[in-house]
Amino acid sequence: MGDQDFVKSSEAQIAVHWQEEDKFYPSASFIAQANMTDAEIYKRFGLENFPECYKEYADLLTWDKYWHTTLDTSDAPSWKWFVGGKINASFNCIDRHLPLHKNKAAIIWVPEPEDEPHVVITFQELYVRVNEYASLLQDFVGLKTGDRVTIHMPMVPELPITMLACARLGVIHSVVFGGFSGKACGERIADSGSRVLITMDGYYRNGKLLDHQEKTKLAVDAAEENGQKVDKVLVWKRYRDQNSSEVAMVKDRDFYVNDLLPEYTGKRVAPVPMPAEAPLFLMYTSGTTGNPKGCQHSTGGYLAYAAGTSKFVQDIHPEDVYWCMADIGWITGHSYIVYGPLVLAATSVMYEGVPGFPDPGRAWRIAEQLDVNIFHTAPTTVRMLRKAGPDEPQKYNYHFKHMTTVGEPIEPEVWKWYYNVVGKGEAVIVDTYWQTETGGFLCSTMPALQAMKPGSAGPGVPGIHPVIYDEDENEVEAGSGIAGNICIRNPWPGAFQTIWGDRERYVKTYYEKYNKDPKSKDWRDWPYFTGDAAVLAEDGYFRILGRVDDVINVAGHRLGTKELESACLVVPEIAEAAVVPVADEIKGKVPDIYVALKPGIKPSKKIEEAIISEIETSIGKIARPKHVYIVPDMPKTRSGKIMRRVLASISNRGDIGDVTTLANPEIVDNILKMVQGN
Ligand code: WT7
Numbered sequence: 233m234g235d236q237d238f239v240k241s242s243e244a245q246i247a248v249h250w251q252e253e254d255k256f257y258p259s260a261s262f263i264a265q266a267n268m269t270d271a272e273i274y275k276r277f278g279l280e281n282f283p284e285c286y287k288e289y290a291d292l293l294t295w296d297k298y299w300h301t302t303l304d305t306s307d308a309p310s311w312k313w314f315v316g317g318k319i320n321a322s323f324n325c326i327d328r329h330l331p332l333h334k335n336k337a338a339i340i341w342v343p344e345p346e347d348e349p350h351v352v353i354t355f356q357e358l359y360v361r362v363n364e365y366a367s368l369l370q371d372f373v374g375l376k377t378g379d380r381v382t383i384h385m386p387m388v389p390e391l392p393i394t395m396l397a398c399a400r401l402g403v404i405h406s407v408v409f410g411g412f413s414g415k416a417c418g419e420r421i422a423d424s425g426s427r428v429l430i431t432m433d434g435y436y437r438n439g440k441l442l443d444h445q446e447k448t449k450l451a452v453d454a455a456e457e458n459g460q461k462v463d464k465v466l467v468w469k470r471y472r473d474q475n476s477s478e479v480a481m482v483k484d485r486d487f488y489v490n491d492l493l494p495e496y497t498g499k500r501v502a503p504v505p506m507p508a509e510a511p512l513f514l515m516y517t518s519g520t521t522g523n524p525k526g527c528q529h530s531t532g533g534y535l536a537y538a539a540g541t542s543k544f545v546q547d548i549h550p551e552d553v554y555w556c557m558a559d560i561g562w563i564t565g566h567s568y569i570v571y572g573p574l575v576l577a578a579t580s581v582m583y584e585g586v587p588g589f590p591d592p593g594r595a596w597r598i599a600e601q602l603d604v605n606i607f608h609t610a611p612t613t614v615r616m617l618r619k620a621g622p623d624e625p626q627k628y629n630y631h632f633k634h635m636t637t638v639g640e641p642i643e644p645e646v647w648k649w650y651y652n653v654v655g656k657g658e659a660v661i662v663d664t665y666w667q668t669e670t671g672g673f674l675c676s677t678m679p680a681l682q683a684m685k686p687g688s689a690g691p692g693v694p695g696i697h698p699v700i701y702d703e704d705e706n707e708v709e710a711g712s713g714i715a716g717n718i719c720i721r722n723p724w725p726g727a728f729q730t731i732w733g734d735r736e737r738y739v740k741t742y743y744e745k746y747n748k749d750p751k752s753k754d755w756r757d758w759p760y761f762t763g764d765a766a767v768l769a770e771d772g773y774f775r776i777l778g779r780v781d782d783v784i785n786v787a788g789h790r791l792g793t794k795e796l797e798s799a800c801l802v803v804p805e806i807a808e809a810a811v812v813p814v815a816d817e818i819k820g821k822v823p824d825i826y827v828a829l830k831p832g833i834k835p836s837k838k839i840e841e842a843i844i845s846e847i848e849t850s851i852g853k854i855a856r857p858k859h860v861y862i863v864p865d866m867p868k869t870r871s872g873k874i875m876r877r878v879l880a881s882i883s884n885r886g887d888i889g890d891v892t893t894l895a896n897p898e899i900v901d902n903i904l905k906m907v908q909g910n
Contacts (some may be wrong), residue, residue: 243386252397267547287438291316295317301757302315304755305723308753312509312530313536322397327337333550336354338577339675341353342584344436369769373428380426381430382408384408384410387585400504407513407561409562410435415430415454415849419450420516422454429452434466496869506532515668556568556636580692581598581811604632608635609637614637620648634679638664662679663677664689672726675776691772695803698774716766765778785813826879827861859883870894876897885908
């Protein structure tokens with residue numbers, strides 16, 4: 233952080249500055265049924281009532297032992313919430329609903345092939361399957377409370393079943409997005425110290441049954457290279473009686489879950505009462521430098537925050553059919569497909585495949601068939617569906633009361649299509665701003681209490697007190713039109729506890745910049761630094777502009793430019809690599825790659841392909857660059873630093889600014905011609 237070169241080339245700098253927009257108001261019928269219609273909630277969650285206000289969220293849960301201390305700051309800035317309490321997440325998502333809802337759908341799974349039937353799992357069935365699997369994990373695999381397990385699975389019901397089985401035992405799950413490469417998975421296995429990998433043989437994506445198990449070898453090898461042996465690999469099957477992968481099982485290491493499960497039929501495992509502050513899961517996310525960070529989330533605080541925000545911001549009632557089209561491999565899926573909805577006994581819809589398959593009406597067909605009334609997705613998907621089928625939604629008879637966007641700014645034009653066409657003018661929209669680290673929402677309107685403003689997330693949600701600081705730690709005033717660093721003044725129960733195994737990096741990345749006294753135990757001295765730039769309008773609404781560090785938000789997910797650059801450098805011909813975000817019509821941002829070759833090597837298509845393939849192997853297809861440019865040299869400062877800002881401007885056809893102070897200004901024209909062809 234603080235590297236001027238990066239700060240200047242940040243996404244915030246190239247973000248579009250939208251006009252102020254008119255406001256839209258929730259309908260009377262939405263307000264009439266909403267969970268939170270009491271404007272006093274902002275008072276109750278005011279800083280003067282902090283931290284006790286969060287009792288309101290904790291009381292949405294069932295505690296094995298009630299807690300005595302709301303917030304313990306003795307280990308600042310690793311906050312401990314609801315200390316003294318004992319709780320089990322699996323119990324809260326399943327067992328406690330059985331008396332009233334055992335026969336209600338907990339999960340409805342929609343396979344991608346349209347001729348395959350939906351799978352409906354009631355709370356009773358979820359109870360049985362989670363218990364049997366937990367019993368297997370305990371007895372066959374030997375997992376114990378506090379162990380870590382890496383889960384590399386696609387969007388199938390066995391994924392939440394696996395997570396909830398781990399949670400039942402107090403085993404810490406680390407779900408790695410199924411689209412990530414085996415190598416990326418293996419690095420996360422090693423970092424978390426998992427000796428068990430849970431995976432799947434195959435899954436459908438875009439009409440093809442993909443072989444997912446082929447990533448296992450790469451994952452296990454990468455884990456071992458990084459010092460972690462994997463003893464057991466459990467493989468779920470996409471089809472019970474057929475293999476969806478060509479990969480041979482490794483004897484005494486690999487086991488098909490479906491072969492083992494019959495032995496556990498009828499088994500029950502008592503949910504382990506976990507201390508509120510025990511870790512529930514790890515979720516890896518990219519950072520400025522170095523390896524991905526394992527964000528460690530707590531059990532009690534996280535679950536309380538997921539419950540509270542799901543109830544009041546997502547407006548989830550048990551009778552709702554709620555569909556979040558994210559992937560459970562990201563934090564959105566953890567909080568708002570699995571834990572939030574299930575803790576509230578809602579029906580959570582899961583879809584296996586891509587939203588536009590086999591045609592851009594698919595999503596709306598699913599909504600109609602299941603009578604979904606709450607819909608949740610990312611702007612990138614909204615843009616894609618708008619482009620592919622702008623008139624599709626009106627062909628289907630569904631009615632949303634509530635819609636969410638998450639993960640990146642949404643252009644007002646796209647927002648209006650979402651509102652008018654997808655929502656048919658009937659649904660409220662919440663634009664939810666948050667991060668992997670924050671466990672749940674930071675900024676959003678409260679759907680029945682506030683107007684919506686296209687392009688702006690809104691104020692801090694109840695209990696979150698955001699502030700914009702400039703580089704000198706002065707508060708930037710509302711309505712000034714000046715962008716700065718958005719920080720949160722106070723801790724909250726959903727916040728991650730630390731970076732797994734690297735507390736120093738945790739403190740440095742999120743707190744050092746605005747902390748005045750590293751010894752302080754007073755939370756007021758520890759504003760949380762999000763790493764995002766934002767502007768605060770007169771009306772108290774925040775507009776998020778993007779990252780201030782060298783992180784690229786692709787389709788709503790963070791990729792570290794350093795990770796991409798290191799992947800390029802694996803290709804033997806490459807001497808230097810620079811990655812910059814470039815605006816993309818659908819995905820928001822995608823990486824553009826600039827490389828310079830070692831002396832004597834000629835540019836070739838083969839080298840470009842080698843780079844792309846290396847990026848797909850080390851990170852995954854999600855990181856695929858828009859362009860690879862092989863340049864004769866990088867624009868550099870006299871001290872030899874690559875000027876990513878200049879490259880970003882070239883890629884985005886923006887103003888390049890003054891380059892006369894560069895060590896090699898002539899190269900800029902050369903690259904300009906190559907990229908822009910003029
Ligand atoms: C980064 C976090 C939160 C779950 C999905 C992404 C950006 C997030 C918004 C929004 C503008 C947003 C920020 C943030 N972001 N939500 N509503 N408007 N930008 O989680 O991968 O941890 O990424 O996404 O830059 O820091 P993530």
